[in-house]
Amino acid sequence: MSVTLSVLASGSSGNCALLRMGDFALMIDAGVSARRITCALQELGVALQALCGVLITHEHGDHVAGALALGRAGVPLYMNGQTFEVLRQKWGERMPRAKIFQNGEVFNLGVARVLPVPVAHDAYDPVAFRIELGGRVIGFATDIGHPSRLVVERFRGCDILVLESNHDVGLLQADGKRPWSVKQRILSRHGHLSNEVAARLARELVTERTRHLVLGHLSGDCNSLDVVREAFAALLSQADQRGLGVTVIEPGVVCWRHVVCDTQQGECIPCR
Ligand SMILES: [Zn+2]
Numbered sequence: 001m002s003v004t005l006s007v008l009a010s011g012s013s014g015n016c017a018l019l020r021m022g023d024f025a026l027m028i029d030a031g032v033s034a035r036r037i038t039c040a041l042q043e044l045g046v047a048l049q050a051l052c053g054v055l056i057t058h059e060h061g062d063h064v065a066g067a068l069a070l071g072r073a074g075v076p077l078y079m080n081g082q083t084f085e086v087l088r089q090k091w092g093e094r095m096p097r098a099k100i101f102q103n104g105e106v107f108n109l110g111v112a113r114v115l116p117v118p119v120a121h122d123a124y125d126p127v128a129f130r131i132e133l134g135g136r137v138i139g140f141a142t143d144i145g146h147p148s149r150l151v152v153e154r155f156r157g158c159d160i161l162v163l164e165s166n167h168d169v170g171l172l173q174a175d176g177k178r179p180w181s182v183k184q185r186i187l188s189r190h191g192h193l194s195n196e197v198a199a200r201l202a203r204e205l206v207t208e209r210t211r212h213l214v215l216g217h218l219s220g221d222c223n224s225l226d227v228v229r230e231a232f233a234a235l236l237s238q239a240d241q242r243g244l245g246v247t248v249i250e251p252g253v254v255c256w257r258h259v260v261c262d263t264q265q266g267e268c269i270p271c272r
C-alpha cells in the first residue's frame, strides 16, 4: 500500500504534515489555525474525525497553533509530559486531554509505530519523530538545534526524511529586523539548522534506501529556495542517479505538497 506524505504548512509561520496509508491518517504538528487545517483536510478528502491523532514535537506556536481546537474537537493529541505541562499552563482549563508518550520509547498509534527522539531546541522537551508505517520509515526532524549523534543514528536511512534547512548564515547575520539576541538564539546549538549544517547532515542521513528528502522549515526572510538548492548542490547533482527525490518546501505559505511512497514499487513520486 502507498504511503503518502502531504505537507500542509512549513516554515516559521506554521508547520503541519499529514501521513496517510489507506484509511490511516496521522498528523504531525498542527502549527496553523484549525480552520486552515480543516480546509486543507477537506481538499485532501480526509475527515477530521478520521485522524488517528496529532503528534506534537514541541510547544512553540508554529507547531501547535491549531492543536487546541483540534484536541477540543476530539482529535487525540500525542505529546510528552513536559510539553503537556507547558501547554496546560498556556491553555489553562481549555487544555484538552492528551496521550502522553515517553521520549525514546516506541509506541503504537494505529498501524504506525512511533519513536519520539529528543532533540536540542529551545523548547521544554522537544522531539523529532521516526515513524514506521507499512514497511517504510518516515523521519520528521525539524527544530533540531544541531545534528546530535542520536539524531544521526535514528534518522539515517529513512525512506522519506523531512529535514529542516532553516536559514542561510550570511542572510541571517545581515538581517536588519532581528535583534542580536534572536540571531544568537537561532544560530545556537539549541536553535535551528543552517543550510550548510543541514546539507552536511543530509549527506550522513541519506542512504541507498532513502527515496525522498523533503527540506522544510525555511526561514521566510533569511532563506530562499535558490539558496537552499545551492547549499544542497552536491546532493542534488547525484539525486537522479541515486533515485532520490528532493522537494524544497517554499517558506511563508501554507501549501499542499505531496510525496507518495509506493511500498510495492519502492518509488517515491512528488505529485504537486
Ligand atoms: Zn521551535
Ligand SMILES: [Zn+2]
Pocket (backbone or CB within 6 Å): 011, 012, 015, 060, 062, 063, 143, 217
Ligand atoms: Zn518551528
